Amino acid sequence: MRGSVALALLVVVTSNCAKKMLPPSPDRFPPRLVEVDARSRVQVELIFDEDIDPARFQPESISISGLRVRGVSAGRQRSSVLVWTEPQRSENYLLRGVIWDAAGNPCRFRAGFRGSNRIDTIPPQVVAVQPVPESKGMFRSVRIAVRFSEPVDTTAPVNYLIVPRVAETLFVKSWEPSWQEFRLVCRESLPGTDFYFLLLPGIPDLENNPCRMSAWTTWTAETVFAGVRIRGRAFFNGQPVRSGVVFFNREETRALAPILADGSFAVRLRAGIYSVFAAGDTDYNGRAELISPEVRFNAEGESLELTLLPESLPRMINEYRR
DSSP: OHHHHHHHHHHHHHHHHHHHHOOOOOOOOOOOEEEEEEEETTEEEEEESSOBOGGGOOGGGEEETTBOEEEEEEOSSTTEEEEEESOOOSSEEEEEEEEEBTTSOEEEEEEEEEOOOOOOOOOOOEEEEESOTTBOSOOEEEEEEEEESSOBOTTSOOOEEEESHHHHTTOEEEEOTTSOEEEEEEEEEOSSSEEEEEEOSOOBBTTOOBOOOOEEEEEESSSSOOSEEEEEEEEETTEEOOSEEEEEEESEEEEEEEEOTTSEEEEEEOSSEEEEEEEEOSSSSSBOSEEOOOEEEEGGGOEEEEEOEEOSSOOBGGGGOO
16 A cells, blocks of 8 residues: 555656656747738838747848849838838739748748839838947947938948047948948047047938938947036027037047937037037938037036028038038
8 A cells, every 4th residue: 555655656746847847849830921011112011920030031031023122121010021122013023032930940931912002201210329329448349330220222322420530431331231230340449539420311211211310329448438418409590400410629520419300419528618510401411501600618518509500502511520
């Protein structure tokens, strides 16, 4: 009798231990394509029955008969993918390709869809900038990255500024294969201490809608980003200037800050006396249609208000840097 009880207990304990030790069942089922939606004449959304791995998105993995695929990006939900194309016609297309789920299972799909003639009028947005503003200890192998909400026209001019000016020539620029991320890389040691980067608005998407946002960041070679935080506003005819750049000069440009859509700007810079002016870009084309008179500013004042006037001889904004 005792032997039977002991055996029963052993079976129960062994069974419980086995349950605890069982690993979770791995996902071996590939995702399935459940819907294809041509949302505009340059955008096709693929919807799957489970989450898709965005790290594996490659334009080369998807093809459409009669259309060139320009980019692939994450969709409106984790189970969808956006395919960006050259302008479609209102005709039938054959789509094929391969995509992977979060567990690494490939889905090889083939489907037809009707092209759209709906024009996309939504401008691209800046969704991420690296390094984060006021990063510290950066003086060698510096990488700047600006990511957009959708693929953009990489053949369009890219207008940007790096302060100090001498550092700008050390960076090499490139685009990510998906056409969504602009990159600048410097492999050498940077001359200087505090650095400012500004990508101007104006880069268009595939439907020629210009981006109306600046991409801006700062970093220092030191362990602390020293200085005073300055805030201010820029106005034209009593209304906020919606886009532009504020230059802080001492013989040459020492710092810069973007003017945001509400007319405000903010920046951290070393204490001291600066000659300050603003250039406003009302058309998002990188050219200054507005300019403010130069003012003498003590950074310890911490606030600044600039009034802009029409520029008699508009120039590209990067030409105003000293």
